[in-house]
Amino acid sequence: MAKGSAPCVKCYLAFALIVVIVLAATNVWNPFPGLWDWVNRSQPLSEPDVTWQQRIGGTPQSVTITERAVVIEHRLKVEGRSITSGNQVWEREADWAAVAGEGADQVVATGELLIDGYQVLNPATGAVLRTDDAAVAVWTYRNALLDVRCAGPRDCTLTAWDPRGKSPRWTSQLPGMGFVLFADNPQLLTARPLTARDVADDAGGPQTLPAVLGFPIDGKIYVVETLSGRVLQELEEERHERIVAFAGRTFSLVATPRDGACYYTAQAEDPVTGLQVWQRTGINLRTADRVGCAQRQNPTGGPNVLAGTAPDMRETVIDAHDGRVLWTSVAGQELRAVDDRYVLARSADGGILQAYALPTPSPRWTRPMHPDAQLALTRHAALVVDRKPDRLLAVDPATGAELANLRTSAEVLAVGPRGMVIGDGREIGYVRFARAAGSPPATEPADPGTPYPGPTCGGVKQAECPAAPG
Numbered sequence: 001m002a003k004g005s006a007p008c009v010k011c012y013l014a015f016a017l018i019v020v021i022v023l024a025a026t027n028v029w030n031p032f033p034g035l036w037d038w039v040n041r042s043q044p045l046s047e048p049d050v051t052w053q054q055r056i057g058g059t060p061q062s063v064t065i066t067e068r069a070v071v072i073e074h075r076l077k078v079e080g081r082s083i084t085s086g087n088q089v090w091e092r093e094a095d096w097a098a099v100a101g102e103g104a105d106q107v108v109a110t111g112e113l114l115i116d117g118y119q120v121l122n123p124a125t126g127a128v129l130r131t132d133d134a135a136v137a138v139w140t141y142r143n144a145l146l147d148v149r150c151a152g153p154r155d156c157t158l159t160a161w162d163p164r165g166k167s168p169r170w171t172s173q174l175p176g177m178g179f180v181l182f183a184d185n186p187q188l189l190t191a192r193p194l195t196a197r198d199v200a201d202d203a204g205g206p207q208t209l210p211a212v213l214g215f216p217i218d219g220k221i222y223v224v225e226t227l228s229g230r231v232l233q234e235l236e237e238e239r240h241e242r243i244v245a246f247a248g249r250t251f252s253l254v255a256t257p258r259d260g261a262c263y264y265t266a267q268a269e270d271p272v273t274g275l276q277v278w279q280r281t282g283i284n285l286r287t288a289d290r291v292g293c294a295q296r297q298n299p300t301g302g303p304n305v306l307a308g309t310a311p312d313m314r315e316t317v318i319d320a321h322d323g324r325v326l327w328t329s330v331a332g333q334e335l336r337a338v339d340d341r342y343v344l345a346r347s348a349d350g351g352i353l354q355a356y357a358l359p360t361p362s363p364r365w366t367r368p369m370h371p372d373a374q375l376a377l378t379r380h381a382a383l384v385v386d387r388k389p390d391r392l393l394a395v396d397p398a399t400g401a402e403l404a405n406l407r408t409s410a411e412v413l414a415v416g417p418r419g420m421v422i423g424d425g426r427e428i429g430y431v432r433f434a435r436a437a438g439s440p441p442a443t444e445p446a447d448p449g450t451p452y453p454g455p456t457c458g459g460v461k462q463a464e465c466p467a468a469p470g
Contacts (some may be wrong), residue, residue: 090126101163278323
């Protein structure tokens with residue numbers, strides 16, 4: 001065949017493209033939406049697959065699981081999605097959002113930066129339950145919502161609400177703080193949790209309102225009792241001192257530089273009487289930098305416990321209320337996560353995860369782990385995040401029973417009693433647990449040789465016990 005008589009492939013392709021464009025323009029046939037859906041199709045977040053997976057409008061800044069919805073804060077919006085399907089139920093423009101309450105009393109507080117006031121929404125429907133036009137900061141808890149409003153630079157009012165309350169529980173006068181504390185849950189002077197890189201710091205949802213709160217205002221610390229709103233103390237830190245307030249106590253933490261080292265002292269006092277309750281020396285609560293022993297961090301621990309390193313290099317957990325030692329590591333053992341009920345530690349050889357129910361000295365359960373795995377404790381599940389290879393494990397902290405076991409590189413964004421939300425960029429998915437999480441420890445150990453872990457509710461460091469029948 002002569003060279004000039006070969007078929008014109010480019011001509012055929014151009015003709016075919018013109019035909020497709022004409023068909024699409026006349027609504028006879030349009031392949032482009034389906035083609036774009038194919039290109040844009042999301043890859044599964046995990047193996048096995050999640051219960052549902054959705055792509056949202058931006059990278060989530062916070063995610064909270066409520067009773068009927070997953071509340072997501074991203075970019076300049078907050079939205080609620082069905083916990084059963086992941087479909088969007090409501091959306092509102094907002095710069096910040098935070099969930100308060102528990103069960104049927106849950107609410108979402110939303111607001112805009114640099115604009116006073118906030119709205120309280122129903123997390124299931126997005127309906128407005130209450131509107132405030134003056135508050136500059138909001139703190140959310142499982143059993144309360146606090147806000148602060150300022151009439152002047154030195155005149156502010158702290159107010160406590162029931163999550164769905166229409167009138168305040170109490171109000172308290174404080175000096176001006178509006179230029180320091182604003183938006184949702186600004187940091188107060190309390191203990192900070194041990195965190196994991198691939199687990200959101202607030203994955204477990206809001207905490208219970210502490211008995212006392214420490215507000216940093218103009219170089220002083222104002223200690224407020226949260227039952228009635230009384231200001232109990234007005235304190236000022238001395239050199240080498242850091243003051244925090246939680247667990248019903250006020251703490252003076254001193255790191256003194258001497259001979260090239262830091263010498264630590266922790267003292268707890270009753271903020272009502274001002275009397276010392278307990279004191280311990282030598283325990284590093286991870287507040288200080290090595291240079292000059294400057295204490296720039298709050299101490300590590302949980303809502304009612306402190307965690308640090310003793311002079312003999314053994315890690316220690318202390319009851320913040322009364323100073324009792326609740327747990328001490330063995331040589332080489334590493335504390336990775338702690339709350340008021342449990343400790344997660346890595347064994348000295350690095351290959352075993354050991355879980356303890358405070359204040360029991362023997363492990364409640366163990367399982368193999370990679371030495372570099374990340375560990376985290378939430379209210380409903382203990383998490384093990386591994387990246388060699390990518391793996392996410394959720395277990396019941398009371399028993400070690402598996403709740404979910406996934407191959408995934410996604411991060412943990414939120415954990416609830418029946419499942420968790422994981423995410424990678426704009427993709428989020430809900431993982432339903434194999435059973436309900438957060439079961440309390442058994443009243444008796446399965447192994448007669450294992451010590452009884454003690455009560456698991458009641459007291460300052462434990463969750464509140466359920467009411468007796470009748």
